[in-house]
Amino acid sequence: MVTLINHFTVKGDTAEFEQVFAASSEFMVEQPGFVSHRLVRSLRTPGSYVNIAEWESAAAHQAVVRGPGFAEHINGLANLASVEPDLYTEVLGRVADGA
Amino acid sequence: MVTLINHFTVKGDTAEFEQVFAASSEFMVEQPGFVSHRLVRSLRTPGSYVNIAEWESAAAHQAVVRGPGFAEHINGLANLASVEPDLYTEVLGRVADGA
Numbered sequence: 001m002v003t004l005i006n007h008f009t010v011k012g013d014t015a016e017f018e019q020v021f022a023a024s025s026e027f028m029v030e031q032p033g034f035v036s037h038r039l040v041r042s043l044r045t046p047g048s049y050v051n052i053a054e055w056e057s058a059a060a061h062q063a064v065v066r067g068p069g070f071a072e073h074i075n076g077l078a079n080l081a082s083v084e085p086d087l088y089t090e091v092l093g094r095v096a097d098g099a
Numbered sequence: 100m101v102t103l104i105n106h107f108t109v110k111g112d113t114a115e116f117e118q119v120f121a122a123s124s125e126f127m128v129e130q131p132g133f134v135s136h137r138l139v140r141s142l143r144t145p146g147s148y149v150n151i152a153e154w155e156s157a158a159a160h161q162a163v164v165r166g167p168g169f170a171e172h173i174n175g176l177a178n179l180a181s182v183e184p185d186l187y188t189e190v191l192g193r194v195a196d197g198a
Contacts, residue, residue, distance in 0.1 A: 018190060025193055029196070035194070036193065039192070040187035040189050043185075045185055050104055050187060052151060086142075086144055087142045088139035091120075091138045092117070092120065092138040093135070093137040096128060
């Protein structure tokens with residue numbers, strides 16, 4: 001499992017960004033190797049969003065990035081926001097004792 | 100529920116950073132309002148780490164940040180890495196149909 005973290009800084013209308021992102025999410029959910037994602041919005045920094053996505057492997061994610069349809073989605077997002085993606089592996093994870 | 104995302108760029112020894120972070124994790128797990136966290140390491144960018152933590156509320160997280168013990172831990176990390184924390188709320192979340 002790998003984690004894709006993508007930091008978006010929206011330049012214009014955040015409602016439009018969220019709408020375009022939702023369409024992109026519909027596309028990603030259907031791709032082989034996709035596990036889950038969460039889009040979160042900063043409570044403090046206007047226009048700052050982070051997408052945290054789990055993929056079965058870096059290879060599965062790369063295949064989607066290089067495959068048909070992806071460029072259209074990422075370009076739609078890049079028209080509205082700066083995009084800073086990187087791929088990560090878990091080092092440490094903890095859950096509260098009571099959770 | 101709020102998500103704390105903290106991006107660390109380690110300047111020196113990553114093994115030392117991971118060790119100091121693990122001690123900080125032990126501390127955070129015991130704090131009221133802590134739900135869970137994951138520390139992930141970039142597969143592409145040496146020294147780049149992200150901590151993704153869930154807290155019951157922004158108020159609970161703030162109480163810990165302002166309370167006893169926190170400064171010592173964050174200063175220990177800040178001696179080894181640049182620290183860029185921000186607090187987020189979920190906009191959208193999806194899980195693969197088969198997951």
